[in-house]
Amino acid sequence: MWKVFIRRHSYQSKVAPNREGARLIIRRLQKTVLRILRDPDFRMSKSSFQQKPAEPEPQVDGAQFNVHRNGKPDSNCRTCNDFKSWSKQQRLISNTQAAKEKHIAASEKLTVNAAGVAAPREDCPLDKVRLGISTWGLLHTMAAFYSDNPTDTEKRDMRTFFEVLSRLYPCEYCAKDFRSDIEVNPVNVNSQKDLAMWLCNFHNRVNDKLGKPLFDCSKVNERWRDGWLDGSCD
Structure with missing residues (x-):
């Protein structure tokens, strides 16, 4: 078994002579030795030492390109989102703006009242x-x-x-x-x-x-x- 182990090691060394390949072979050899120690009936195969082909990069659609660095989609990009999501985002933007304007109006009213210039009431006795x-x-x-x-x-x-x-x-x-x-x-x-x-x-x-x-x-x-x-x- 050890002869097979050494032959496989020599074979892989020829296949991957570079430094990164050597590190990969060492890691795989270490895993193989551990498996042999745990399971005496374990048989090594040629594929155990072969380098796995690089996995293809995942495909992305157009919407994934329209992302900010913080991972949030651009709410103003109608063409990058479905209409339902886009509409919901626009409503949120509109509601936020309305709340902001209401807050500003309330602040201005408080400022006027604080200055002693209160708006006249409509339900007071007639002068x-x-x-x-x-x-x-x-x-x-x-x-x-x-x-x-x-x-x-x-x-x-x-x-x-x-x-x-x-x-x-x-x-x-x-x-x-x-x-x-x-x-x-x-x-x-x-x-x-x-x-x-x-x-x-x-x-x-x-x-x-x-x-x-x-x-x-x-x-x-x-x-x-x-x-x-x-x-x-x-």
């Missing part, structure tokens, strides 16, 4: 300015949809409404000025056009006292009933 804006909106809308040929009852009701409002309006000096004005310029309730024009002129007199710009009363129904002619209210 004089907001009350006036709301009241003018109600009055102009009522005038815009008043009847073109009102009955005597409708005329009386509308006149009474303005008289009561001038007494109950929750701004004392505003109500007093209101009463003084309608005593000089009585409410005209003869038609929709007459009421709308009377109210527009009354509003302009108030604006003039407050130093605000005057409104073109020829466009009062365009503003409060029909919408602007350019279609911007459609």
